[in-house]
Amino acid sequence: MSIAPDHDTRVRPAATREEDYLWTLNFGPQHPATHTTLRLVLKLEGERVVDAMPEMGYLHSGFEKIGEHLTFNQYVTVTDRMNYISPMANNVAWHHAVETLLGIDLTPRCKVIRTIVAELARISDHLLCNGAVGLDTGAFTFFLYGFYQREVIYDIFETLCGARFTNSYTRVGGVSHDFTPLVIEKIRTFLRTFPKTLDDMERLLTRNRIFVDRTKGVGVLTKEQAINGGASGPVARASGVTRDLRKDEPYLAYADYDFQICCAAAGDCYARYLVRMQEMRESLKILNQAIENIPAGEVNVGADQRVARPTKEQVYSTIEGTISHFELSMSNRSFEVPYEESYAAIEAPNGELGFYVVGDGDDTAYRARCRPPSVLHFSLFPQLIRGHTHSDVVAVLGSLNIIAAELDR
């Protein structure tokens, strides 16, 4: 076999640089394995990725600009569309930030209810993320197991607030629907049946030779890189950063529950998979403690605070309820917002999801900045993929759990 003349280094023109022999591959923005609309320009030398240039913005919809024109309660529908894999967590994050700005202290019942829905959102997010990593590395059954359980969580949310996917569940000072006995029963059933599926999923993939070979040692993020690059959530914890806002800055009812922060040291795709699997078990622990101890009482803050809409009973039978209902219904008489600004974040399934909200007197934010974990994770991508083969691109991308709607907003 003879070497083709253009591959023969002896006849290569002196002026040609090494990179002219690299092959450029356009990955995305429309590609099934990017899962969402994002683009990677890969520089390949044979199978090996020499460099990657991530591009984003294909799904930019001006969510932050819209946030300056919708009221605090209206904007929750937009947060649904950010990380649409776990919209409940986004709802909780947004109103957590608004309530921090307004200085509203939630009722104990509301805190527990929000904790429960946020943890359910975490499980459904991790199921999809790990499922997609499995899918991209060839484990289709695992993905279906995960998706079946997501379906159960969708059913719970549908019973809770009528929407399966775009929940828009929270309100300033409360939630749109209180837990009914049926919702609690459905969550209890899920908590009983889900651990078995989780065991099955672990048995399917965690020691699967093909999966371990595809993910172990691939896309290693060191602890220093993770901190310096601003990684958060499971991505940072898989690299040994012991930071979890549920423990470090306990919000809602997290301080009352016994659970562990899941960490790994390796920082590769396999570690990120393991952290997510373990976090689902910790979420189950939190849910089991929370669902059996939901405090009785009102779910929304009182009518005297004039932030949450009073119930019909309160409107018709108390003067505070009537006034509150009237004031909240009039466009020029809504609740008072200070000329101040604050940042509040929650530990969303994907990492630190925070909102920087600036108030200017009325119930529309002057600025509603969303701090999306995906942006920082996506910017780490070139470091993670350099030197690996192009078949590892999907494994690394999947394990970072990049959601373009949250990335681009």
Place this chain on the structure above:
Amino acid sequence: MTTDPSPTADILETLVARFPGLETSAYRGQTRVVVGEPASFEVLSFLAAAGFDLLVDVTCVDYLEYRGAKRRYGLVYLLASTATPRRLTVRVFVDDPEPAVRSVVGVWRSADWLEREVWDMFGIRFVGHPDLRRLMMPEQFTAHPLRKDYPLQGRGERHNFPVLTREDG
């Protein structure tokens, strides 16, 4: 409700002693420091060395229509620490016509894309940024959409984008 779990008082004292004339304030337990634009890089790298190893976010607020505002753009640097759970907000104010501030990419790599986003959305130039391109909007886009004088519905840029046919592609 978020409260500052660990007091930042000690670091504030050192900071004010080192850089006199800094304004500090607090709201809902969140400590904020206002830094003049010339000293922003020194203050931020000092804070990075003093334990704030995590740059959570870089963003900006355009105070064009804000009551009582004297300067137009207020940059927000949200710092946190991975060792002890504490946070600090650093504000840097800049003005038209040439809003610019020194880039902190050399201190925290996470500033790379965050600063690109602020440049894209607000048109604030980060001096010393290695690759200050637009992050979200297309290259041909001329405006900075999150500025307050930019309308919600846009200025019709969408209709002026060149149409690529299959033959040109």
